[in-house]
Amino acid sequence: MAFLKNNKFLILGAGNMGTSFIKALLQNKISASKIFILEKRISPELKKIRLKKKIKILKVVSKLPKNFRPDIVLLAVKPNQLDSAVNEELVNIISDSLIISIIAGKKIRELKKITRNKNNTVRAMTNTPVSLGMGTSILYFDKGIKKKYKNLAREFLALVGQVNEAKNESAIDSFTAIYGSGPAYIYLMIESLIKISSKAGHKNSENMVIQTFLGSLLLLMSGNSNAKTLRENVTSKGGTTQAALSILNSHNGMPKLLSRAINKARKRSIELSSN
Numbered sequence: 001m002a003f004l005k006n007n008k009f010l011i012l013g014a015g016n017m018g019t020s021f022i023k024a025l026l027q028n029k030i031s032a033s034k035i036f037i038l039e040k041r042i043s044p045e046l047k048k049i050r051l052k053k054k055i056k057i058l059k060v061v062s063k064l065p066k067n068f069r070p071d072i073v074l075l076a077v078k079p080n081q082l083d084s085a086v087n088e089e090l091v092n093i094i095s096d097s098l099i100i101s102i103i104a105g106k107k108i109r110e111l112k113k114i115t116r117n118k119n120n121t122v123r124a125m126t127n128t129p130v131s132l133g134m135g136t137s138i139l140y141f142d143k144g145i146k147k148k149y150k151n152l153a154r155e156f157l158a159l160v161g162q163v164n165e166a167k168n169e170s171a172i173d174s175f176t177a178i179y180g181s182g183p184a185y186i187y188l189m190i191e192s193l194i195k196i197s198s199k200a201g202h203k204n205s206e207n208m209v210i211q212t213f214l215g216s217l218l219l220l221m222s223g224n225s226n227a228k229t230l231r232e233n234v235t236s237k238g239g240t241t242q243a244a245l246s247i248l249n250s251h252n253g254m255p256k257l258l259s260r261a262i263n264k265a266r267k268r269s270i271e272l273s274s275n
């Protein structure tokens with residue numbers, strides 16, 4: 001927090017993602033007077049935040065205070081909204097800011113062209129648990145970006161969870177496929193187990209499945225053993241788990257299926273970035 005404390009922020013687009021960052025800034029004791037939001041459609045959640053914290057939500061750039069120059073700008077509109085959102089007026093305001101984009105598929109070259117901020121534009125990607133401060137994010141720094149801005153970007157993303165760095169921009173595509181879409185893979189597994197459990201006649205299936213996930217994760221996070229060891233611990237020779245794993249781990253089983261699925265997602269990410 002040392003770097004962020006004295007900065008002014010501009011959040012462009014306060015939908016699901018933008019709002020998570022706004023909440024995280026406020027929770028980390030950044031003064032509401034330093035947070036400006038550009039958002040066309042003010043959600044009930046944003047209204048609630050404004051009521052409590054008096055953040056400034058503006059619909060158009062021209063309503064920003066004269067001479068307002070944000071230190072950090074978060075680009076969090078949808079990919080197809082970026083061009084029109086970053087208009088001439090905004091380009092002038094953010095010319096010296098650190099600009100962090102979490103917009104899927106927008107490459108650093110295109111971002112720099114749109115923002116016309118060549119030195120301090122950073123590309124990032126993250127996932128939905130950011131709303132709880134439990135996101136997994138990745139940052140990509142183009143050549144030439146100053147250390148000071150790198151540290152600011154790291155600290156900003158750390159507000160919403162764990163931060164990692166990509167050595168090259170193409171790593172964002174596999175990150176998106178594994179971690180951006182990742183929550184959906186986990187929810188699909190949860191949904192499937194709930195269905196199977198309910199069909200087998202268990203009451204309270206949803207709670208039981210969630211508890212099994214949570215318990216298994218906490219066990220893993222207790223740090224005594226890694227996932228492989230914990231899996232082996234449940235798998236006695238000739239037992240029930242081994243019977244199930246012989247299918248899940250078979251030639252076309254879960255590792256192969258996941259790998260194929262993620263590869264398809266990665267290819268889709270590449271396609272979307274080149275449109």
Ligand SMILES: NC(=O)c1ccc[n+]([C@@H]2O[C@H](COP(=O)([O-])OP(=O)(O)OC[C@H]3O[C@@H](n4cnc5c(N)ncnc54)[C@H](OP(=O)(O)O)[C@@H]3O)[C@@H](O)[C@H]2O)c1
Pocket residue numbers: 012013014015016017018038039040041059076077078079081084085086102103104105125126127128180
């Ligand atoms: N959801 C994810 O898992 C995820 C993960 C990582 C990154 N992202 C990226 O994060 C970005 C935001 O996603 P999201 O789910 O938060 O989308 P979202 O809920 O649609 O939020 C975007 C918000 O920006 C507003 N907006 C659009 N144009 C504007 C303008 N010119 N000025 C001010 N506000 C404007 C939109 O208003 P309207 O609705 O009225 O257009 C909307 O409320 C996307 O680019 C996405 O690729 C998403």
